[in-house]
Amino acid sequence: MIEFKEVSKTYxxxxxxxxxxxxxxxxxxxxxxxxxxxxxxxxxxxRMVNRLVEITSGDIEIEGESIAAKSATELRxxxxxxxxxxxLFPHRTIAENVATVPKLLDWSKDRTRERxxxxxxLVGLDAGQYRGRYPAELSGxxxxxxxxxxxxxxxxxxxxxxxxxxxxxxxxxxxxxxxxLNIQQNIKKTIVFVTHDIDEAIKxxxxxxxxxxxxxxxxxxxPARILSEPATDFVASxxxxxxxxxxxxxxxVKDVRLEPLDGAGNGLPRISENLSLKDALSExxxxxxxxxxxxxxxxxxxxDARGVITLxxxxxxxxxxAGE
Numbered sequence: 001m002i003e004f005k006e007v008s009k010t011y012x013x014x015x016x017x018x019x020x021x022x023x024x025x026x027x028x029x030x031x032x033x034x035x036x037x038x039x040x041x042x043x044x045x046x047r048m049v050n051r052l053v054e055i056t057s058g059d060i061e062i063e064g065e066s067i068a069a070k071s072a073t074e075l076r077x078x079x080x081x082x083x084x085x086x087x088l089f090p091h092r093t094i095a096e097n098v099a100t101v102p103k104l105l106d107w108s109k110d111r112t113r114e115r116x117x118x119x120x121x122l123v124g125l126d127a128g129q130y131r132g133r134y135p136a137e138l139s140g141x142x143x144x145x146x147x148x149x150x151x152x153x154x155x156x157x158x159x160x161x162x163x164x165x166x167x168x169x170x171x172x173x174x175x176x177x178x179x180x181l182n183i184q185q186n187i188k189k190t191i192v193f194v195t196h197d198i199d200e201a202i203k204x205x206x207x208x209x210x211x212x213x214x215x216x217x218x219x220x221x222x223p224a225r226i227l228s229e230p231a232t233d234f235v236a237s238x239x240x241x242x243x244x245x246x247x248x249x250x251x252x253v254k255d256v257r258l259e260p261l262d263g264a265g266n267g268l269p270r271i272s273e274n275l276s277l278k279d280a281l282s283e284x285x286x287x288x289x290x291x292x293x294x295x296x297x298x299x300x301x302x303x304d305a306r307g308v309i310t311l312x313x314x315x316x317x318x319x320x321x322a323g324e
Contacts, residue, residue, distance in 0.1 A: 001028035001190040002049065002158065007058035009044055009215070017056070018044050019215030026207065028157075029188040033205035035195055036238070041215030042194045046160050049192055050079045062158065077101060080151035080189075084163035087147065088135040094120070094146055095131035101154040119149040124179060141172035148180065152187070161193045165200075177203060198239055202227070202246055210235055224250055248277040248317065253294055256317060258307030261293065268293045273306055281314050 002025070009019040019041040026032040034042040047053040049060055051072040060067045067075055088097050095116045102112045117127035123145040135143055144165060151159055165173045165180075181204065184191070195201055201208050202223045210218045210226065212234050219231040227247045230236035239246065254273035271280050271292040284292050290311040296304065 001063060002026040002032075002192070003061045004045075005059045005061065007045075007048065007060060008056050009041070009048060009053060010056045017215055019048075019211075021058070022215070022217055023058075024209060024217065024220045026190060026192065028190050030206035031184065031191040031193055031204055033193045033195060033201040033208045034211060035198055035201040035208060036211035036218075037213065038196065040211040040213055042196075042211055043162055045209075045211070045215070046162060046192050046194050049158070049160060050076045050081065052076075077105060077154065078156050078158070080154070080156040080159035082147050082151040082159065082161045082164040084166040088143060088150075090135050092134075093131065094125075094133050094135070094138070097135070097146060098150045098153050100150060105154060115153060115155075116149075119152055120146075122152075122183060123149045125149075140168045141176060144168055144172075144176060145179075152189075157190060159189045159191045161191060163195055164193075166195070180204075199246065199249075202249060210238060212238075245278055245281075248281065248314070249279075251277045251317065253277065253280050253309055254296075254306070256309070256313070258294055258309055259313065261305050261308055268308075270295055271309055272297050277314055277317060280309055281311070284309075284311055284314075 004022045004024050007019060007022040008017050010017040022045060034045055036042055044053050048055050049062075049067070051067060055068075089100075095113070098116045098119055099107075099112045102115060107115070116131060120127040120130055125142060125145055130138070130142070130146075135146070138146065148161075148164060151161070165176045168176065177200065193201075193204055195204070205223055207220065208223055208226055209220045212218045218238075219226055219235045221229075221231075224247065226235065227239060227243045227250075230239055230243075236243075252273070253271060253275050256277065269283055269287040269289060269292045271283055271294045273294050273296050275283070280292065284290060292309050294306040294309050296306065
């Protein structure tokens with residue numbers, strides 16, 4: 001869907017490029033996360049996709065067509081854009097904010113209203129309750145949801161997201177990440193996602209592009225491959241020494257073999273099958289036990305336990321993901 005072809009960017013007055021010879025492909029329907037230290041060119045790289053920053057040399061193609069073949073305005077109307085600062089218009093209602101691009105495209109009032117209500121519900125905001133409110137009346141997390149809804153308003157095939165969950169508290173951030181991943185399972189957008197947080201990159205990305213100073217691509221691969229096979233010492237250092245724990249975050253409890261229940265699980269902690277192994281490990285350690293009973297989320301009362309997960313089982317999994 002999106003292909004970078006030896007893309008470089010040098011700003012006027014500077015001799016050194018901010019981004020240098022980037023070449024990689026982002027498959028349709030996947031989330032590509034750009035991550036790296038401050039000043040490595042992550043945001044510049046993303047903003048070149050919709051020509052908010054113009055390329056110095058090289059090219060970016062979308063579905064085989066150069067982005068230079070269309071006007072910047074036409075290009076941007078087909079690309080959603082969500083940023084950390086949210087950027088909502090303070091004197092427009094939530095509905096008016098979400099409807100920004102549909103209005104530019106001259107959608108009918110009925111079509112626009114239906115789309116606004118649909119998107120507010122999609123991001124977990126009751127349309128009847130929130131469409132007439134103003135941004136100042138919403139919490140930071142609610143504003144962030146509106147920003148994501150606005151980016152999706154015209155149903156663009158591509159979305160650019162610049163630290164979209166970076167301005168909220170950690171608990172809200174985790175919840176927004178989970179909700180967006182659930183939404184992505186249905187909408188299957190092609191997404192370029194910028195973050196400085198390697199843990200967020202691992203959680204959100206189908207593929208990760210790690211940039212180093214000078215805008216050079218250090219490694220481009222799946223989260224699992226980057227964790228198990230860092231290409232350079234820089235990548236290994238940036239990912240961190242706790243690569244095994246990070247890798248455990250890529251596997252859900254429901255995807256591993258569980259031990260049989262073998263009797264009542266009374267007194268054992270309940271573990272959601274949708275937790276990552278890393279989170280399940282935290283649950284077991286926090287409860288002071290080496291075993292937990294796994295249940296599906298839709299079974300709060302618990303007569304259909306899936307089985308038992310153990311510290312020893314997670315330890316064996318960690319050896320497997322570490323390649324030991």
